[in-house]
Amino acid sequence: MNGINDKINELKAISQNPGQSVAQAIKDTGKKAVGCFPIYTPDEVVYALGLLPVGMWGGPSKGNKSSKYLQTFCCSIMKANTEQALGGDYDMLSAVIVTSFCDTLKCIIEDWKIAVPHLNIVPIVYPQNRKSNSGKTYFKAELKRVADELAEITDTSYTDESLAAAVDLYDEYRRTLQDFVKSVAEKPGLITPLERHHVVKAGYFIDKKDYVPKVKALTEDIRAAEVPSDRQGLNPIVISGIIGEPDGLLEVFDECGFTVVGDDLAQESRQFRTIAPNVGDGFDRMVERIAMQDGCAFLYDEEKRRGRMIVDLAKETGAVGVIFNQLKFCDPEEFDWPLVKKEFNAAELPYLYIETEQQMDSLEQVRTSIQTFGELL
Amino acid sequence: MPERAYMGIDIGSSSSKAVIIDRDAAIRGEHIINLGTGSRGPADAIAKAFEQAGITKVDRTVATGYGRILFKEADKQITEISCHARGVKQLVPTAETVVDIGGQDAKVIRVKPDGRVENFVMNDKCAAGTGRFLEVMSRVLGVGIDQLSELADKGKPGVNISSTCTVFAESEVISQLSSGSSIEDVALGAHRSIAERIVGLAGRVGIEDDVVMTGGVALNDSVVQAVEDVSGHKITRLKDPQGMGAFGAALYARDLDN
Amino acid sequence: MSEQKTSKELLNELLETHYDNAMKVQSEGKLLAWCTSISPQELLETMDIYAVYPENHAAAIGARKQAPDFINYSESNGYSSDLCSYARVNLAYMDILQSEAGNIPRPDLIFCCSNICNTVLKWYENISKELNIPLIVFDTPFNHQYEVNDQCTQYIKGQLLEAIGKLEQITGRKFDHDRFREVMKISSETSKWWKKASLEAAAKPSPLNGFELFNYMAAIVCARGTVAGRDLYKLWYEELRDKAAKGLGPWKDEDEKYRVMWDGIACWPYLGLTYKTLKKYGINMVTSTYPDSWYIVYDVDDLDGMARCYSSNYVNRNLSFGADNIVDIVNKFSLDGIVFHSNRSCKLMDFRQFEIQRQVEARTGVPSIIFDGDQTDPRAFNPSQFENRIQALVEMMESRR
Known part of the structure; x- marks a missing residue:
């Protein structure tokens, strides 16, 4: 168990201090870092350019600088990102890839081009008709x-080989995390939600090459361990949704006697549950992977x-x-819920719907809901 | 003095209520104090309830309400959602749905035959549909919150407070008043507005008869009437709608002894 | 006699016929599609598939103040009150199928174009699943570059061709390319007359009160590919041109004191109230961002041009274009001020609005206000806040004179 704790604590420290972790990774690898927005970004391309892809999934920031650009009814992750951008937290990044998966993100790109031009905003628009020929082309x-665009901004280049190697590495990263979450489900209670x-989040802030062996070792330890009787x-x-945050939320899960054995979170399993098929060049594999990525x-x-x-x-x-x-x-998540709920009802699968923001002053109402869910199960 | 005694303590943000029952679920002592978690409210409520029951200790205690986690003396802490459901089912065995409107939260709870929760839904962080909304309304109308119901009784329907945002609703009320609506009509409109929100919330879990209303707002006849009108369901009320949390907790405490 | 009819009469007739026919065509063996407001209706018109527009319908329900019935129903089904209110109205209408604002039947297929938002993708994805009907998606990638780039053009064109194949499959009929050319021509002409008519408002005083624009918009959405639609907007243009030539303003009983534009969608449940509040201060809303949204003009047979057009409406373009567009409107229409609707339903318009307002103000010096509202949900609008802000705008406009 001590081995597990050490390994978890190492990854937890990386995950809980993104700024420091990224600065350290830049130093260790000698690479320039590129910010990567939710929901999906072509990290493989970034990696193939010899750059370090870094996740940008909000944070604890709650200031009011973002209100220069955004009304109050904007999602809390995008508000936090904007807050952090305006506060200079991202100045260590050489460029930022911003996606446009929802109407809010489209505006964020446009606002950021004006608010933080020094971050070198690179927009990307994924196709929605991602399975058709026109979409793939x-x-x-x-x-x-x-x-x-990234190559020009960062003065780097890629080759077919470097891209293929990056896609390989990312597939290995995805398989590694698939195996990790599987091992957690095999030993429910051994590690907390x-x-x-x-463990999953730490992968956003260091080089995947360094991250993969750490998770593999941890997974092995989990498989070898026994769940203590009090757990x-x-x-x-x-758990489903965008993100399992704030941290207090998952602590409440644990306090109320829940353990997470699977997730459908955008920040977690949706990133790694689909593996690129082996067809064509690196770009083709990335294109085909997104074509296969369903249920998001x-x-x-x-x-x-x-x-x-x-x-x-x-x-x-x-x-x-x-x-x-x-x-x-x-x-997008709000639109999915009524239909997802229907499937739960049809399958007679108990569920709890909670509404949270990434930064919350009080989790008491959520705690009451989660505890009641435990009581009714 | 009862042979065995069980206590439920409901510690809210602004009040504490203790209920002591015996083996037959008969109430032997109860007391409510308008001081909530973090104050001497819980201790005082317990002391008074003990005094009334004529005892110095209980066999089992269950804590509920937002302050339940900080109350370390309890054998168990259970949410007010489960406790309300349990308390109501004990008193109204035919109850299927509990509508609980408190100061901060509004909840609609579906109850299983054994008194446990089948499903529930709570308001979002917006205050519309909760007691807080009524507090704001009573302040704008310049009357006590306990006078709202009587006031609305004299009101004519037609004033529509449609804003879901409490800040907007406040200025909506002000402009209603300045355009000549009476405070009676506005009070009735505000109650209707709460009822619309509650019935909307209830739609997410479904309403089945019998419907019982609990929580402080259940004391407001006009709101209860409005919920009946909007939902088309008859509402059953209890003598002590605010005490269901503590009573349900006491029932759960009794379970622990078995 | 039909030649004596005013464009207003034609408009009402056209809309009435539009809804009447909608209820009939399916029993005559025709297919009926639900479409987003700026979708390539040319394909449907060519295939003789009847198109109806849930956004129009939701707006009409909103204007009748009936939206809360539908909104409450959707919210009971689990739809968040923070979602687009058109979607919340329509997702309920799909089940209820009965409104005071006229009815539309359930569709046989859906035509959904993402040039107005990504919200429509989610909204219609749900309806397609719930009703188990085909959904044809035209994905028009948001233009973060100023113009529509080549890869986007080719992608949209590819989707148009793929859609033709799907429609042939659904109907079992061949796509008639001659008829397609004809429809393309009519559609472009209708767009041109629509734009020409709205440009007449540049005259001082403006012969057009812009709230009429909101009413006339219903037909540019649903009759763009028809001869009746084209003739309606031609007549409307002629009426406005004659009125402008005579120097007539928007109202008989009031002079046009200030000229403003309205950014965003109307507050349908408060259409009368917002109109009267502006008029009370002599403010004429002479234009909005609507006229250009349905200016879809391309050469017959130019599928590349058609593809670019369907991606070029301002909500699908970047912020620089948005700001340029409004600066251009300010100059062209000699505006004194701008009213920005922070529309609780439309995050795509809202989250650029603050920056656009700053840029436009800096470049033109024209004052503006932002008010909180919603296109159909009456709960998100506050009349006293609205009037308060309008008063503030008047004071700012006055101090610039």
Whole structure:
């Protein structure tokens, strides 16, 4: 157990101090860092250019600088990112890739071009018709445009080989995390929901090459360990939504006797549950991977598979219920909920819907909801 | 003096209520104090309830309400959602739905036959649909919150307070008043507005008869009437709608003894 | 006699027929599609598929103050009150199928173009799933560059061609390219007359009261590809031109004192109230960002041009274009002020608005105000706040004279 704790604490420290971790990674690798927005970014391209992709999923910032650009009903992750950009927290980045998966993000790109031009904003628009020929052709061209723009800004270059190697590394990273979350489900209660979250999140702030072996070692230790008797009998659940934050939220999970055995979070499993098929060059593999990535609120899915996928995940992992953590003001997720709920009802899968923001002064109402969910199970 | 005694303590943000019951679930002592978590309210409420029951100790205690976690003396802490459901089911065995409107929260709870929670929904962080909304209304109308119901009884329907935002609703009320609506009509409109929100919330879990209303706002006849009108369901009320949390907690405390 | 009819009468007739026919066509064996407001209706018109527009319909329900019934229904089903109110109205209408604002039947297919927002993708993805009907998505990538770039043009064109294939499959009929050319021509002409009419408001005083623009908009949405639509806007243009030539202003009983534009969608439940509040201060809303949104003009047979057009409406363009566009409007229409609607339903318009306001003010010196509202949900608008801000605008406009 000590080995596990050490490994977790190391990753947790990386995850909890993004600024420091990224500065250290820049120093260790000698690479320039490029910020990567939610929900999906072509990290493989960044990596192939010899740059360090860094995740930008909000943070604890709650100031009021962002209100120069955004009304109050803007999602808290985008407000926090804007706050941090205006506060200079991202000045260590050589460029920032901003996506346009929702209407809010489209505006964020435009606002940032004006508010923080020194961050070298590189917009990317993923196709919604991602399975059709026209969509795939477009996406490949868009990926190349982004690669060229980044290359020029950072004075770097890529080759077919460096891109193929980056896609390989990312697939390994994805397989590693798939295996990690599987091992957590095999030993429910062994590590806490918050620890699970930080292990996954740490991957956003260091070089994937250094991150992968750490997670592999931890996964091995988890498989070899026994769940202590005082950690047995917790309610295994699946969590869905954008993000498992603030930290206090997952602490409440633990305090109320829940353990996370699976997730459908945009920041976690949606990043790594789909592996690139082995067709064509590096760009083709990235294009095909997104074409296969279903059940995500941000990618048009004519079959609306999400609800069914969560139900299946719950069955596979032995979860007794689902907690749907709705990030307030996130339209795409809000649109999915009524249909996802129908699937839960049809499958008689117990669920709890909570609405949170990334920064919350009080978690008391949420705690009451989660505790009650435990009481009714 | 009862042979065995069980206590439920409901510690809210602005009040504390203790209920002591015996083996047959009969109430032997109860007391409410308008001081909430972090004050001497809980201790005082317990002392008075002990005095009334004529005892110096209880066999089991369950704490509920927002202050439940800080109350270390309890054998168990259970949410007010479960406790309200349990208390109501004990008194109204036919109850299927509990509508609880408190100062900060509004909840609609579906109850299982055994008194446990089947499903529930709470208001979002916006205050519309909670007691807080009524507090703001009473301040703008310049009357006590306990006078709102009587006032609304004399009101004519037609004034519509549609804003979901409490700040907007406040200025909506002011402009209603300045355009000549009476405070009676506005009070009725405000109650209607709360009822619309609650019934909307209830739609997410479904309303089934019998419907019981609890929480402080259940004391307001006009709101209860408005919820009946909007939902089309008859509402059952209890003598002590604010005491259900503590009573339910006491029932859970009794369970612990079995 | 039809030639004596005013454009207003034609408009009302056209809309009435539009809704009447909608209820009939399916029983006559025709397919009916629900479409987003700026979608390539040319394809449907060519295939003889009847198009109706839920945004128009939701706006009409909003104007009748009936939106809360639908909104409450959707919210009970789990839709958040923070979502677009058109979507909340329509997702309820899909089940309720009955409104005081006229009815539209359930669709056989959906035509959804993301040039107005990504919200429509989610909204119609749900309807397609719930009703188990085909959804054809035209994805027009947001233009972060100033112009629509080549890869986007090719992508949209590719989708138009793919859609033709899908429509052939759905209807079992061949796509008639001659008819397509005809429809393309009519559609472009209708757009030109619409724009020409709205430009007449540049005259001082303006012959047009811009709230009429909100009413006339219903038909540019639903009749752009029809001869009746084209003739309506031609007539409207002629009426406005004659009125302007005579020097007539927007009102008989009031002079036009100030000229403003309205940014964003109307507050349909408070259309009368917002109109009267402005008029009370002699403010004529002479234009808005609507006229250009349906200026979809391209050469017949030019699919590249058509593809670019459908991606070129201002909400799908970057902030620099948005600011240039409004600066241009300020100059062209000799505006004294701007009213920005911070529309709770439309994050795509809202989250650029503060910066656009700053840029436009810096470049033109024209004062502006932002008020909180919503396109159909009456709960997010406050009449006294609105009037207060309008008064403030009047004071600012006055001090510049």
